[in-house]
Amino acid sequence: xxxxxxxxxxxxxxxxxxxxxxxxxxxxxxxxxxxxxxxxxxxxxxxxxxxxxxxxxxxxxxxxxxxxxxxxxxxxxxxxxxxxxxxxxxxxxxxxxxxxxxxxxxxxxxxxxxxxxxxxxxxxxxxxxxxxxxxxxxxxxxxxxxxxxxxxxxxxxxxxxxxxxxxxxxxxxxxxxxxxxxxxxxxxxxxxxxxxxxxxxxxxxxxxxxxxxxxxxxxxxxxxxxxxxxxxxxxxxxxxxxxxxxxxxxxxxxxxxxxxxxxxxxxxxxxxxxxxxxxxxxxxxxxxxxxxxxxxxxxxxxxxxxxxxxxxxxxxxxxxxxxxxxxxxxxxxxxxxxxxxxxxxxxxxxxxxxxxxxxxxxxxxxxxxxxxxxxxxxxxxxxxxxxxxxxxxxxxxxxxxxxxxxxxxxxxxxxxxxxxxxxxxxxxxxxxxxxxxxxxxxxxxxxxxxxxxxxxxxxxxxxxxxxxxxxxxxxxxxxxxxxx
Numbered sequence: 001x002x003x004x005x006x007x008x009x010x011x012x013x014x015x016x017x018x019x020x021x022x023x024x025x026x027x028x029x030x031x032x033x034x035x036x037x038x039x040x041x042x043x044x045x046x047x048x049x050x051x052x053x054x055x056x057x058x059x060x061x062x063x064x065x066x067x068x069x070x071x072x073x074x075x076x077x078x079x080x081x082x083x084x085x086x087x088x089x090x091x092x093x094x095x096x097x098x099x100x101x102x103x104x105x106x107x108x109x110x111x112x113x114x115x116x117x118x119x120x121x122x123x124x125x126x127x128x129x130x131x132x133x134x135x136x137x138x139x140x141x142x143x144x145x146x147x148x149x150x151x152x153x154x155x156x157x158x159x160x161x162x163x164x165x166x167x168x169x170x171x172x173x174x175x176x177x178x179x180x181x182x183x184x185x186x187x188x189x190x191x192x193x194x195x196x197x198x199x200x201x202x203x204x205x206x207x208x209x210x211x212x213x214x215x216x217x218x219x220x221x222x223x224x225x226x227x228x229x230x231x232x233x234x235x236x237x238x239x240x241x242x243x244x245x246x247x248x249x250x251x252x253x254x255x256x257x258x259x260x261x262x263x264x265x266x267x268x269x270x271x272x273x274x275x276x277x278x279x280x281x282x283x284x285x286x287x288x289x290x291x292x293x294x295x296x297x298x299x300x301x302x303x304x305x306x307x308x309x310x311x312x313x314x315x316x317x318x319x320x321x322x323x324x325x326x327x328x329x330x331x332x333x334x335x336x337x338x339x340x341x342x343x344x345x346x347x348x349x350x351x352x353x354x355x356x357x358x359x360x361x362x363x364x365x366x367x368x369x370x371x372x373x374x375x376x377x378x379x380x381x382x383x384x385x386x387x388x389x390x391x392x393x394x395x396x397x398x399x400x401x402x403x404x405x406x407x408x409x410x411x412x413x414x415x416x417x418x419x420x421x422x423x424x425x426x427x428x429x430x431x432x433x434x435x436x437x438x439x440x441x442x443x444x445x446x447x448x449x450x451x452x453x454x455x456x457x458x459x460x461x462x463x464x465x466x467x468x469x470x471x472x473x474x475x476x477x478x479x480x481x482x483x484x
Contacts, residue, residue: 006035006060013059014052017091024049026209031056034145034181039201041151041192042183044211046334047310050183051084054147057181058121059093061144067117070141072175074126075149076162081123088121097123098134101281111137126164129171130418143175148199151182152327155194163417163438169200180206185334186213186327189478213330213477217337220469222347222462231320231348232264238318238346239270239298246315247297249305251332253321253356258300261320265300272298275305303328312339318346321353322463324360325455326476329462349463357456363405365449366413368442371435373397374410378420378429386428413439 010031014020023031030040030053044050058071075081081097088095096119098110114122114137128134146168148154153162172180182195196206225231239248252258255276262274273287273296284304290296292311299305303323317336323329329347337343366374377396378385385393397407411429414420417439421430438444458476465472474481 006032009060009063010035010056013056017059017093018052018055019091023052025211027052030181030209033207034179035060037179039179039199039206040181040209041195041206042181042209042211043187043192044183044185044209045213045215046185046331047338048211050149050185053183054145054181055088055093055121057145062094062120068140068142069144070114070119070138071121071145071147072138072143072178073121073123073147073149074165074168074171075123076125076153076165077150078125080149081125085121085123093121094119095121095123098128099123099125100127108133114138115140117141126162126167126171127416127418129164129167129174135174138175143178146172146175146178146180148180148182148195149184151184151195152187152191154182154198155187155191163413163436166198168198172200182206186330186477188476210479212479213473214470214481215334215337217340217342218333219342219344220333220347221344222349222469224463225348225350227350228260231350232261234346234348235261235318235320236265236268236270238316238344246313247291247294247311248299248314248316248318249332249335250298250300250318250320251305251323252300252302253353253360255302257320258302262300270298272296272300275299275301277302277304303332309335310338311335313341314338314343315341316344316346318348320348322347322349322357322456322459324357324452324459326458326462326473327455329459330473330477347463354456354460358453360405361449361452361456364409365445365452366406366410368440368445370406371410371414371439374407375414375419375431375435379431382429382431 010028014023025044025048027049030042033040034053034057042050042053054071054073061069061071073081078099078101081099082101085095085097096110096113098107102110111133113119124134148165148168154165154168155161168180172178180199180201182199184195187195192208193203196203223234225234235250250261252261255278258274258276262272265272273290275284275287279287287296287299288305288309291299292309314336317333319329319332323332333345336345374397377393381396394407398404411420411422415422417436419431419433419435421432422428462469462472471481
């Protein structure tokens, strides 16, 4: 650090702005390193305070410089950045976000504010770097720190790869090569090295801060079941006691299964709310707020629910089906027991559910031929696409009516790669560029599918593991585990 006064300053910010008396774990060491311009890779369990590791440096930088200094936070999650900004603003921090949820007028207004010197912290998605107007605005500022949230998205070996994240090294050059802090809750050793490489850095340039993943207050249970009736009985039994004063989440893979269980629980008088991606954004926000404020203590949800859920008294997380990967499982169970009290993580395993997960892997990994077919349709039939929308597209893509989500995946991936722009509406697609090699090379796509299958197989191994489940999880993430 620059001098001893900085320690006093960061302690004052911790207390006066964020309301904490002491730092947790390695937070202070991370902040001190970042403030002297060092690069950091931070692996810290969900809910343990990763955000403070870049928020406090942002306020220190802002306090000791003119209004040109800014900390830029790259995040893939629109809902999470909105939550973080709202929380910061409520604490008097000059923060904002810019993403596709804003109207054009709102984005232009914030670009002007950025160029004019407002905001100590600015949250953006990686796709924002494609926009010349954003680059023009941010180049009017001095970026003191580049924070990469959910950094596992950089890695093709991670569980939520985002193509634009692979350009982080280029982004950093455009910003004048500021120091980087990359943060994630989950990363195998392979993913850690990929994060550093994709950021354009060498291993020796980056200090690893690993808080471990041990959550001794979490009880990890697996129950083998056969059919919906057994699942319902176990869910009913698991939630019976904890919902009197605390909260819980039941995760489902498919929306139709969630709705079916919701109907049965409602028929038994068990109050709850449902959250999934087919709900409109306003409704999802209402449900999340009701859960966070304690108005609804039980939520049935798909994996669309959870990012930004920092609720201390979630007493259980139940997986009604086996998750697709250990990373997803660990992230989701990490939402329970953040107050340190005993909490339960129950996974219900029905071998028939593996068929659903295998289908999901196929839907999530379209072939090169499928990408080419979708791209060709959007390019050649743009007028029909704009006029008749998604239902028409589906009829052209699928030979017959089927339960198939490959089209949704393909459109999302084309958008992520910057091949199409679907900002205007869900039925208007502007072709921006040709298909990238990664989407035309069937060997690469097949290798990705095989990696995803291996992740699912690891979950089956976890389910059937006869020993300490915490030890299994630690081994997967390449960490030592002490039973004592």
